[in-house]
Amino acid sequence: MVKRALAIILILITGYWLANALAQVPFGADKMLVGKYYLENVKDQTGAVNAVTAVVVNYRGFDTLGEVTVLFIAATGVAALLWRKKRERTAKSEGSVVLQTGSRLLLPFIMLFGAYIFIHGHLTPGGGFPGGATIATAFLMLYLAFREYEIPHRVFEPLEGLAGIGYVTVGLIGLAIGGYFLFDWIWQTWQLGHDNIGRLFSAGFIPIIYTLIGLKVGTELTGIVDNMVKEPKEGGQ
Amino acid sequence: MISAYYFGAISLILIGLYATLTKRNLLKILVGLSIMETGVNLLLISVGYVSGRTAPILTEGATPQTAVDPIPQALVLTAIVIGVATTALALTVAINLYEKYKTLDIEKIRGLRG
């Protein structure tokens, strides 16, 4: 009880202190400095209509590369830590008929929707991360519906690596063509799609990178789910 | 007087911190961490909000003068993904610990001294 009271007091002090500091950062006021630059130049410099996407993929591309890496590390770490010689799925019962039929029917549509989200990342809200997560949900549903189901590992593992390699390669091509790592060579050097702003074929390498990210996020999240579902076989340590 | 969103964000951070500091069940602690992360994300987004402006998607009708700050949104996108990555890894370690100790109570998981 004493510990709990201490913790509550500590937390209240922290909260008071935080609130005091935050009171100097007025809510709803215009605090933009770099942000204004982004909003004004985003269409010319990147061709994307969605400024957030442009910031994520173009201006702060290093962050996104790092973010993809973090997810990759997590997937790798999960696979490394749950690695056993023999593993199997231990679900006791199949999903209901509704779930099975529904997941079979919906699978292509969910995948299509995920693909739509990440291909249109530069026009509408969304992008590689929610798109990839949507694709992963489709596989999650298959895992829930069927007792024996497993993803095709021989496809997924190399695909995950290849998508990552693709991302870095796009960046390195930028280094070779434009002189800067992660340089948007399609938009700024080749100037493709300049008269097309606001439509699908524009925004330089954003759709390419978001497709790669979508594939990578989808395969990685599916891999995490797969590793979590399978339990070690008896005596298989 | 601070705004409702600031209040909500700080409350979430504090509730999460409380759970991580006082709970004994590992999964509960991770739930706490997760809530804390949500709070931080809400805080970042509210810092970037400008009252009366719209989302930073510059289709017809939206100009740079009527959009909110895009940077915090980009940051939060990154932070959410990082959060879920940490959570997945943490849960994996928790599963490993459960296999070894058959409990999630941290008072009973004490292989290392100190």
Next chain:
Amino acid sequence: MMQYASLLIALPLFSAFFVPLIKRAGKKLILPYLTLVTLIQTGIAAWAFKEVYTTGKPIIVLAGGFQPPVGINLYIGHFAALFVLIIAVVSFFMAVFSMKAIDVEPIDKYAMLFLLLMLGATGMIATGDIFNLFVFMEITAISAYALTAYNKTREASEAAMKYIILGGIGSSFFLVGVALLYGSLGTLNLAQIAMIASKMNPAVAQAALALLVFGLAVEAELFPLNAWAPDAYQASPHPVTVMFSAFVVKAGLYAMVRIVYLFKDTPAFMGILNLILILGTLTVVIGELSALRQTNVKRMLAYSSIAQIGLIAVGFGVATPHAVDATVFHMLNHAVVKALMFLAVGYVGVTVGSPHMENFKGLGKRMPLTAFAITVGAISVVGIPLFNIFWSKFKLLLAALQVGKTGIVALILGASLVEAVYYFRLIHTMWFEEGKGEKVEEELALGVIMLLLVALIIVIGVYPEPVWNLVQKAAADLYNVANYIKNVPLLGVSL
């Protein structure tokens, strides 16, 4: 040409993503591949080092070709060039050591995590953007979590869990700090933050800096948040322990100091320095006292390493040019010495079974080379003249005396005394106590690495001048914020 320094980031990433394809070709190839990649990384780092130190100008890498406050830049100045080189060299040595020390499956995942840990530390030191720093910190931290738990023993899982919980709290704090900074300044670029730092409300600046310091204290192993460190050092695979001690901590400390020094001309600075001084002093005291009662040598070294980190933090807390020089020198020396000692102790652990004190009895007869390496390292840490750490401790003492902080002098001397007690006990155990066991044939490659590091320790100890000159440049890079701002080609969006 300068932009090719971005390969420092691109190469480890590319190679890590490439590992699944190598695995197809055969599991045996993975560790040699790892060694090859780290060797190439060392080459690139050496090129960057040469470039920076001959031209005297930092390498600025612009990601995506956007100028700094708009895009993210890497800033490879004198400090970053030196430490990126250290990171690459230590990683190369550890990749060689991994071939001997790692036999737990799955090797391919180990190789990926290893590369990404190296990448994360490199990025933390090189980046010039505060949120990018957070991303690289998370890369470092998450790969460190996974590597800590890699052995899949009870202790490893427990240590990793501690690390994850503390790391999660730390990263949340860090992000709140970033939110406060961004909310009041509107920029994330470190140079621009430094430029307009004085416009910030001092109360907010203090709160933000305190949050950032607490967030980074998890990586930098400062007192209230370093409960994970001894456990993780003890339980992780031996090469990973070396990497933790040699550069992961250093990256955290560097990031903390870089951010705090940006606010050098603001009223918030003194308060934060006092916070760092207090945290550092507590770290030293608690680390040294805990080291005294350990029976596991690896854990003892871990506490000793933590105490040295505390000393480094204290040095940065003094924050005069001389103190910063001495502290950076100490960072370098500590990286060399602790790499040597953890390597040697890990090697003993691999050959004998566990790095428990029992196993070190009579080690001088069984593994003379390894025992010699440990002895040199121990003598050096204690601060005997003619070994490298003597010079850095001595210069730190002088710097503390210069500003009249006698408390710090007493702290350094006391810490050295306690170190002498437990390290001489270890040396006594190794050379003068009878132990059982056959003489062990020592591996050639590891022997060469250990001798190299020993030679480095003694050379720096006898001729400190050349290294001291390098270090002074590196420290100036850290301390001279005005120069830092000038070197980053900021776009004029100050509006």
Next chain:
Amino acid sequence: MINCVQCIEYLIVILMIVSAIFAVEWKDLLAAVVGMAAVSLFASIAFFLLQAPDVAMVEAAIGAAMSAAVFIFAIKRTERYESEGEGTGWWVRW
């Protein structure tokens, strides 16, 4: 002067805090995870109100759905009920 939008704002924030408290206090971990997912969902609505549709989508897809799914799998492989009692964790101690 409180108008309709502000009403919704307050409602969302209150719901968020209430579900966070439930998520922390419920002994049944499955319920706690559902509470956590609810926090994420309400946060996602809040993001939408704060003019951040991208973030709202990511939070709903990854923050709520994926992380809750991973939590539930972990609960399936460990145990569902939290034992009684509270105490400070070992990571606070040195």
